[in-house]
Amino acid sequence: MQESRAMVKEHSRFQLEATKLGRTVTFQITVFERSDKSRTRLFAETQCHDALHFLLQFIVRDATDFDNLLRKFVSELEYRGFLASRYRLRTGRKWGEWIEIPPEGLPAPVPVAGGPSEG
DSSP states (O other): OOOOOOEEEEEEEEEEEEEETTEEEEEEEEEEEEEETTEEEEEEEEEEOOSSOSOEEEEEEEESSHHHHHHHHHHHHHHTTOEEEEEEEEETTEEOOOEEOOTTOSOOOOOOTTSOOOO
């Protein structure tokens, strides 16, 4: 009997700047891709500290794509009192241009025709 194993590999890297209590933190996040049978999921984690906590960990699991992972990460930041301001992706050996995150947050995802509907 053959055992199925999930394949894990690096998907991408990005940096995200967020502010809390007047202090700006630049998070550096490595995104991993896990392929298991017919589905692929992304996951990432990072950590920091602030004046009130020794260590804050941010863990995102089971994201369907990078946009979904970014939304989940920004949501975790907001829950812990951070305001995300901008992010940038790493392409090859260079960081891309910063992409601003509006104060009201990231825009809602555009539904895909024929995709699953929420009810």
